[in-house]
Amino acid sequence: MSSIEGKIKEKLPTLQVDMIGEELVVYPQNPGEVSSFIEFCNDEKISIIPVGSGTQIAKADQAGVYLSTRKMNKIVELAEADLTVSVEAGITIKELAEVLKEYNFLLPVSYHEKPNSTIGSLLARDAGGIEQYARGTINDYLLGLEFITPTGELIKTGGKTVKNVTGYDFTRLFAKSWGTLGVITKATFKLIPMPVEKALFITHGTSIDELTWQMKEVLAKRYSLMTFIGISNKLLGLDEGSRCGGVFVLAGSKQAVTHQLEVLKSLLDIKQIIIGTNSVDAYLEGLLGSRNSQGDIILGTDRRTLLNDLPRELDAILKDNISMEILIDGGQGLVQLVAMTNAQEIKKILKDRLKELKCSFSDDRAPVDILYNRLKRNLDPNGIMYPNNPRFVEVS
Numbered sequence: 001m002s003s004i005e006g007k008i009k010e011k012l013p014t015l016q017v018d019m020i021g022e023e024l025v026v027y028p029q030n031p032g033e034v035s036s037f038i039e040f041c042n043d044e045k046i047s048i049i050p051v052g053s054g055t056q057i058a059k060a061d062q063a064g065v066y067l068s069t070r071k072m073n074k075i076v077e078l079a080e081a082d083l084t085v086s087v088e089a090g091i092t093i094k095e096l097a098e099v100l101k102e103y104n105f106l107l108p109v110s111y112h113e114k115p116n117s118t119i120g121s122l123l124a125r126d127a128g129g130i131e132q133y134a135r136g137t138i139n140d141y142l143l144g145l146e147f148i149t150p151t152g153e154l155i156k157t158g159g160k161t162v163k164n165v166t167g168y169d170f171t172r173l174f175a176k177s178w179g180t181l182g183v184i185t186k187a188t189f190k191l192i193p194m195p196v197e198k199a200l201f202i203t204h205g206t207s208i209d210e211l212t213w214q215m216k217e218v219l220a221k222r223y224s225l226m227t228f229i230g231i232s233n234k235l236l237g238l239d240e241g242s243r244c245g246g247v248f249v250l251a252g253s254k255q256a257v258t259h260q261l262e263v264l265k266s267l268l269d270i271k272q273i274i275i276g277t278n279s280v281d282a283y284l285e286g287l288l289g290s291r292n293s294q295g296d297i298i299l300g301t302d303r304r305t306l307l308n309d310l311p312r313e314l315d316a317i318l319k320d321n322i323s324m325e326i327l328i329d330g331g332q333g334l335v336q337l338v339a340m341t342n343a344q345e346i347k348k349i350l351k352d353r354l355k356e357l358k359c360s361f362s363d364d365r366a367p368v369d370i371l372y373n374r375l376k377r378n379l380d381p382n383g384i385m386y387p388n389n390p391r392f393v394e395v396s
Helices: 002-009 031-044 093-102 119-125 129-135 208-220 254-267 275-289 303-318 343-353 371-381
Strands: 017-019 024-029 049-053 065-070 073-077 084-088 142-148 155-156 183-190 196-207 225-233 243-253 270-275 298-302 323-328 334-338 359-361
Touching: 002 017, 002 024, 002 031, 031 049, 031 142, 031 183, 049 119, 049 183, 049 208, 073 093, 084 093, 093 119, 119 129, 119 183, 129 225, 129 243, 129 298, 142 225, 196 208, 196 254, 196 275, 208 225, 208 243, 208 254, 208 303, 208 323, 243 275, 254 270, 270 275, 298 303, 298 343, 303 343
Parallel strands: 024 065, 049 065
Antiparallel strands: 017 024, 073 084, 084 183, 142 155, 142 183, 196 243, 196 270, 225 243, 225 323, 298 334, 298 359, 323 334
């Protein structure tokens, strides 16, 4: 037993503590336990790294204790008449989606890629998923928030004035804060009705350039497009004759989806069609949910660069690295490259070739707003809440 673990068990005997590998993890079951643990860490000068299921977190640069909200996983209130839901931060996006489906409601954030991501972790990175093109990110649907500050104070935002923090919208500041401003314990969202129909269709392509041409053709129709992603043949299970394939998802009324599919059949060489919300969701989760993106080279850019400037560069790189696989998310402007070998060498080549384009890599440390840093220092005077976060470069 480590000295920190021993102190936690002595001071907070009801708090569940566990060792996962070499990492110490605590599992509070309510906001009171979160607050008590944070106060304890302030007294002991122990760093805290908030996580949900641990699917989104980047490893901290220094030792600390992981605080998982996974045990706080209840639906607090579902207001059908108001189309709102209040949930604890540890519920996963798929768990929530399954309950909402029974009422024909939807929180428009895709769960297919990472079904075990918790609501708190999705809020902390302002996730959108593969439907971001049509529906935005999770913070677009956020109405209210409850969180514990780095000094242990419970704060509620949304609909009420937050005492002593006039001028700051905490419900928005938590977007992309990656656990540095406090621990989210509860959130309230507006919902939308589920679409009546969903349809997925798959195209094949001999190059990334051809695939992005297909994407632009579909986008030009301004149809009810939810998702457009490109995947290399091995990941999609295609034969060797096709270098990659496009996966497109439409959603809306049955009449609209049926009509749009018929028009697109005359425009594109569609190889496969899947009809029905449950069937489409099951296919997407099977395709994307089992992927482990650790070790992937991930770069982001704007949609125009992704569809117009990047394809030929990517084709050239893939031609020289035939073992590499690729996933392109047109809605989020993301490219994931799965390098079986020499990943760092390929990343260096990418940076050299793409330096004139508007691209950034997922492990680049982004500078954050000066006001954010001032707020961080005021909220976290002892610097215990995810210090040296690998996502940010502090500016003064």
